[in-house]
Amino acid sequence: MKKDIILSGVGGQGILTITSVIGLAAMKSGLRLKQSEVHGMSQRGGDVQSHLRISDGTIFSDLIPMGECDIIISVEPMEALRYIPWLSKNGWVITNAVPFENISGYPPISDIISELEKIDNHIIIDAGEVASRINSPLSGNIVVLGAASPYLEVVSSSSLEDAIRLFFSTKGEDIVEKNILAFNEGKRISEAIIRSKK
Amino acid sequence: MNKLLLCNEAVAQAAIDAGVSGMYAYPGTPSTEIMEYFISSEEAAKKNIHRQWSSNEKTAVEAAIGMSYAGKRAMVAMKHVGLNVAADAFMNVAVTGVNGGLIVVVADDPSMHSSQNEQDSRFYARFANIPCYEPSNQQEAYDMVFDAFRLSEKYRLPVLMRLVTRLAHSRAPIKFKTDKNHQKNITLPDDPMQYILLPANARKRNKILIENYEMVRFDNRLSKFNSFEDGKERRMGVIATGVAYNYLKENISSSENSCPILKISAYPFPKDIVLGIFSRCEEVIVLEDGYPFLEESLRGLLDNGRKIYGRMDGTVPRDGELNPNIVARALGISSNNYTPVPSVVKPRPPQFCKGCSHIDMYLALNEAMRQYGNGRVFADIGCYTLGALPPYKSISSTVDMGASITMAIGAADAGLVPSVAVIGDSTFTHSGMTGLLDAVIKKSPITVIISDNSTTAMTGGQKSQATGMLDKICLGLGVEPEHMRVIAPLPKHHEENVGILREEIAYNGVSVIISRRECIQTAKRKRR
Numbered sequence: 188m189k190k191d192i193i194l195s196g197v198g199g200q201g202i203l204t205i206t207s208v209i210g211l212a213a214m215k216s217g218l219r220l221k222q223s224e225v226h227g228m229s230q231r232g233g234d235v236q237s238h239l240r241i242s243d244g245t246i247f248s249d250l251i252p253m254g255e256c257d258i259i260i261s262v263e264p265m266e267a268l269r270y271i272p273w274l275s276k277n278g279w280v281i282t283n284a285v286p287f288e289n290i291s292g293y294p295p296i297s298d299i300i301s302e303l304e305k306i307d308n309h310i311i312i313d314a315g316e317v318a319s320r321i322n323s324p325l326s327g328n329i330v331v332l333g334a335a336s337p338y339l340e341v342v343s344s345s346s347l348e349d350a351i352r353l354f355f356s357t358k359g360e361d362i363v364e365k366n367i368l369a370f371n372e373g374k375r376i377s378e379a380i381i382r383s384k385k
Numbered sequence: 386m387n388k389l390l391l392c393n394e395a396v397a398q399a400a401i402d403a404g405v406s407g408m409y410a411y412p413g414t415p416s417t418e419i420m421e422y423f424i425s426s427e428e429a430a431k432k433n434i435h436r437q438w439s440s441n442e443k444t445a446v447e448a449a450i451g452m453s454y455a456g457k458r459a460m461v462a463m464k465h466v467g468l469n470v471a472a473d474a475f476m477n478v479a480v481t482g483v484n485g486g487l488i489v490v491v492a493d494d495p496s497m498h499s500s501q502n503e504q505d506s507r508f509y510a511r512f513a514n515i516p517c518y519e520p521s522n523q524q525e526a527y528d529m530v531f532d533a534f535r536l537s538e539k540y541r542l543p544v545l546m547r548l549v550t551r552l553a554h555s556r557a558p559i560k561f562k563t564d565k566n567h568q569k570n571i572t573l574p575d576d577p578m579q580y581i582l583l584p585a586n587a588r589k590r591n592k593i594l595i596e597n598y599e600m601v602r603f604d605n606r607l608s609k610f611n612s613f614e615d616g617k618e619r620r621m622g623v624i625a626t627g628v629a630y631n632y633l634k635e636n637i638s639s640s641e642n643s644c645p646i647l648k649i650s651a652y653p654f655p656k657d658i659v660l661g662i663f664s665r666c667e668e669v670i671v672l673e674d675g676y677p678f679l680e681e682s683l684r685g686l687l688d689n690g691r692k693i694y695g696r697m698d699g700t701v702p703r704d705g706e707l708n709p710n711i712v713a714r715a716l717g718i719s720s721n722n723y724t725p726v727p728s729v730v731k732p733r734p735p736q737f738c739k740g741c742s743h744i745d746m747y748l749a750l751n752e753a754m755r756q757y758g759n760g761r762v763f764a765d766i767g768c769y770t771l772g773a774l775p776p777y778k779s780i781s782s783t784v785d786m787g788a789s790i791t792m793a794i795g796a797a798d799a800g801l802v803p804s805v806a807v808i809g810d811s812t813f814t815h816s817g818m819t820g821l822l823d824a825v826i827k828k829s830p831i832t833v834i835i836s837d838n839s840t841t842a843m844t845g846g847q848k849s850q851a852t853g854m855l856d857k858i859c860l861g862l863g864v865e866p867e868h869m870r871v872i873a874p875l876p877k878h879h880e881e882n883v884g885i886l887r888e889e890i891a892y893n894g895v896s897v898i899i900s901r902r903e904c905i906q907t908a909k910r911k912r913r
């Protein structure tokens with residue numbers, strides 16, 4: 188049993204947060220993991236990614252080999268596409284639809300969405316809309332995590348919720364509850380998308 | 386207990402568990418989290434472990450030498466290029482030897498994710514004749530710290546521990562050791578001459594150093610960090626060092642007919658175990674995340690022995706970090722087909738934060754410099770280096786920390802007047818102050834802009850040594866008070882700031898302009 192996950196986005200969008208939440212949940216579930224992160228220069232608005240490997244066996248490489256990633260979870264649509272070479276044949280891409288346009292010449296969003304739609308297994312969700320609807324504009328990353336949760340398999344939704352509680356525990360009850368809500372909204376929407384596709 | 390830690394954090398926790406008394410560092414990716422862990426550790430606070438940022442890597446190493454002189458365990462951490470700054474102290478503490486155990490942790494950055502070069506610190510250990518440990522995973526790094534302190538105290542040598550970005554910044558569950566070492570008491574060196582490197586004594590110490598180095602090489606035959614796994618498929622053997630071992634195992638752990646593997650993580654490496662694999666296999670491939678350090682010495686100058694594959698013959702790319710796919714290709718294993726990145730994807734380089742004070746400084750500087758043309762602004766290393774990119778394109782150099790002021794001096798000496806230096810506050814106290822003294826003494830016609838955001842922003846906002854003291858330092862170094870100006874880089878002051886810059890750039894002597902506004906990230910963190 189193993190899951191190789193790439194989490195992607197732009198520096199400052201909260202990639203490390205959702206990586207840590209999944210990592211915490213995996214630890215609590217007694218699994219092994221390696222979690223490779225980007226710290227440093229790219230965190231200043233550049234492209235960032237984490238490689239998260241979860242398994243019940245020994246994990247050697249900190250980096251996921253190309254073509255072997257089970258899930259790409261992205262907080263930004265163009266950043267989801269950047270890691271396509273890592274995606275396995277049956278892999279899933281779960282991404283936010285809202286672009287983060289901090290470069291000149293950012294491609295038209297319709298071109299990006301149509302590339303994403305070429306991938307067999309994809310969920311595209313407007314995390315920004317969801318986050319502002321539940322009045323928690325900074326929780327877009329957790330909405331995307333919720334949308335990805337049905338595909339994580341090695342960690343259950345309830346263990347992810349526990350990890351969210353633990354991760355945000357120092358920030359107060361209000362922040363914790365907003366993020367739990369964000370998680371569940373993301374999950375609900377992604378499950379509805381799956382049902383509609385079937 | 387198992388805890389999910391970055392390798393950098395695991396190294397820090399290990400030092401705490403091994404009874405370290407002092408931790409010294411200057412920030413630098415990918416090493417910064419070692420000291421950050423110490424600073425936020427309640428355990429380190431309770432044990433009263435000394436843990437404060439130093440002004441630069443040299444002062445950090447020297448303070449650690451002092452801690453070790455007093456008989457206590459010390460650790461110092463830096464990025465690879467930091468060891469260049471600390472090299473004088475580092476090379477000479479090899480000759481003095483240590484008293485309390487001393488570990489120098491150096492995090493290399495193959496592929497230069499956040500650095501100017503990809504120098505391989507194993508050469509420094511070799512250069513200084515000291516042992517080097519190169520862990521392949523987080524747990525091994527944790528365990529090695531205990532062994533490194535013991536080794537350091539056994540042979541009275543400093544030990545270099547080499548990490549690479551991918552390991553330093555990867556998390557894994559760590560099992561802590563329960564054997565809690567006590568911090569040691571002050572015990573001065575037995576030999577009162579040990580640390581006095583007058584030539585006559587240094588010559589004696591140097592012989593001891595060389596002898597000890599060879600003893601470590603001998604001991605390393607049995608080091609648990611150098612291991613041999615035999616295999617059925619004996620045509621080709623593999624020698625893998627540090628994290629290269631993981632990429633190797635990633636590719637072959639499931640294969641039935643594995644080849645003999647020699648993993649090397651403790652240097653200097655003994656001939657015997659290398660001979661072991663050469664006696665079994667016709668050919669050997671060498672995998673190293675860094676320079677072809679081991680490969681070059683195995684080949685020797687004549688390179689007419691056994692068939693060796695590696696970076697030097699192109700089996701592995703000559704530069705850049707390794708990864709599982711590169712190693713698969715080198716081993717001749719066909720990896721999965723993969724889809725290329727779609728062409729709509731555009732590069733997304735790092736950039737200034739919205740509202741960054743460096744932006745307003747550059748906008749004013751560009752305007753003030755327009756009349757002189759391009760190529761006269763020497764910059765330094767920090768967030769403000771991003772001023773090289775469009776739309777600013779304000780700077781012409783970024784070489785090493787502190788080089789802005791001194792390059793401006795040299796260019797002015799050559800007749801390039803005016804020459805301007807742009808340097809950050811942390812970089813200024815790291816290694817800009819001595820350059821400014823040179824300029825003052827020589828009356829160089831240069832203008833120095835200290836872009837003071839009152840933090841070390843590039844590496845995540847660590848304390849900047851001289852926050853609140855920069856004006857006094859510049860005046861103390863002899864800058865004339867009338868040419869020491871302070872500006873507030875804000876759009877509303879743009880015209881005024883351009884005027885001040887124009888005046889000082891036109892001045893035929895040393896002028897310093899401190900452009901001061903708090904880092905937007907620090908300000909945000911404070912508001913939370």
Ligand SMILES: Cc1ncc(C[n+]2csc(CCOP(=O)(O)OP(=O)(O)O)c2C)c(N)n1
Pocket residue numbers: 411412413414442464466467468470766767768769786808809810811812813838840841842843844849
């Ligand atoms: C010798 C050396 N040590 C450390 C670093 C890592 N490093 C790069 S920039 C920087 C500090 C920058 O701080 P400052 O000059 O205040 O500029 P800011 O990033 O705050 O704009 C550090 C520590 C380096 N490149 N070289």
